[in-house]
Amino acid sequence: QSALTQPPSASGSPGQSVTISCTGTSSDVGGYNFVSWYQQHPGKAPKLMIYEVNKRPSGVPDRFSGSKSANTASLTVSRLQAEDEADYYCSSYTGINNFVLFGGGTKLTVL
Amino acid sequence: EVQLVQSGAEVKKPGESLKISCKGSGYSFTSYWIGWVRQMPGKGLEWMGIIYPDDSDSRYSPSFQGHVAFSVDKSISTAYLQWTSLKASDTAMYYCARHLGGSYSDYWGQGTLVTVSS
Numbered sequence: 001q002s003a004l005t006q007p008p009s010a011s012g013s014p015g016q017s018v019t020i021s022c023t024g025t026s027s028d029v030g031g032y033n034f035v036s037w038y039q040q041h042p043g044k045a046p047k048l049m050i051y052e053v054n055k056r057p058s059g060v061p062d063r064f065s066g067s068k069s070a071n072t073a074s075l076t077v078s079r080l081q082a083e084d085e086a087d088y089y090c091s092s093y094t095g096i097n098n099f100v101l102f103g104g105g106t107k108l109t110v111l
Numbered sequence: 112e113v114q115l116v117q118s119g120a121e122v123k124k125p126g127e128s129l130k131i132s133c134k135g136s137g138y139s140f141t142s143y144w145i146g147w148v149r150q151m152p153g154k155g156l157e158w159m160g161i162i163y164p165d166d167s168d169s170r171y172s173p174s175f176q177g178h179v180a181f182s183v184d185k186s187i188s189t190a191y192l193q194w195t196s197l198k199a200s201d202t203a204m205y206y207c208a209r210h211l212g213g214s215y216s217d218y219w220g221q222g223t224l225v226t227v228s229s
Contacts, residue, residue: 003155034214038156045206045219046148046156057217089156093214099172100146100214105155 004029004090004103011109012080020106022073022090028101030071034093037066037075040105041086049088050075077108085110113137115207115220122226123197130193131223133207140188141165146210147181147192150222151203161210162190197227 005023012018022029022037029035035053038046048057050066053073063078073092077084090103118132133145147159160171162181169181182191190207205223208216 032214034212036215038216040156045222046208046216047219048215048217051211051215051217087155091156091158091215099170100158102148102156102158 002101004092004101006088006090006103006106008104009107009109011111012077013111014080014082016080017076017078018080018108019074019076020088020090020108022075022092022103024071024073024092024101026071027096028092028094029068029073032093032095033068035066035068035073036091037064037073038089038091039084039086040089046089080110082110084108113209113218115209115218117205117207117220117223120224120226122228124229125197125199125227127197127227128193128195129197129225130191131205131225133190133192133220135188135190135209138209141185144210145181145183145190146208146216147179148206148208148216149175149203150206156206159192164188164190197225199227199229201225202227 033053037050039049040046053068054066065076067074088106114136116134141164144161146161149157159175162169164183180193208219210216
């Protein structure tokens with residue numbers, strides 16, 4: 001199975017909003033409400049930001065939100081802050097042997 | 112506090128074997144899947160598979176099936192990722208993570224850097 005498709009880069013100015021897309025198929029993103037998003041700063045481990053499409057773990061700011069339409073999921077970061085600059089990865093359950101797919105990652109730059 | 116602590120960086124030669132570890136604490140280790148994720152230098156995350164510590168039920172990504180093996184030692188709340196014959200292309204950072212519902216990982220280890228070079 002191919003990786004989920006994310007734009008390689010995204011950017012926005014402090015205070016603005018940015019949305020990152022994640023496109024899969026009806027066998028993964030479109031077939032299950034099991035899309036999650038991870039933030040990774042350089043040299044650090046990934047951090048869970050969104051799970052099950054739109055749920056935020058405790059401690060994640062409400063500036064981060066998730067949604068899904070058909071085979072495309074989205075992560076929106078509102079009121080951008082400098083510390084949001086990082087790589088963001090989506091992932092989706094595929095229903096095949098508990099298999100999970102990651103997206104290729106999006107580098108978010110805060111201008 | 113949930114923690115996953117991984118073993119330290121390794122430098123190996125092609126053809127050598129290796130076993131890296133991931134020790135869980137702060138939660139019931141046998142009640143949650145442990146997942147393994149590879150990140151090659153400068154590249155994205157790749158899901159390798161998961162193991163359920165209670166019964167060692169393992170699910171491998173087709174991309175890694177047959178080349179790596181997962182195992183656990185419940186008595187010390189530790190999961191392992193093992194290679195019998197390393198290749199240069201195995202050079203990467205490897206993360207373990209607590210994996211929920213088969214779909215997402217909420218706590219991650221700090222990563223183990225594996226370098227394979229002759």
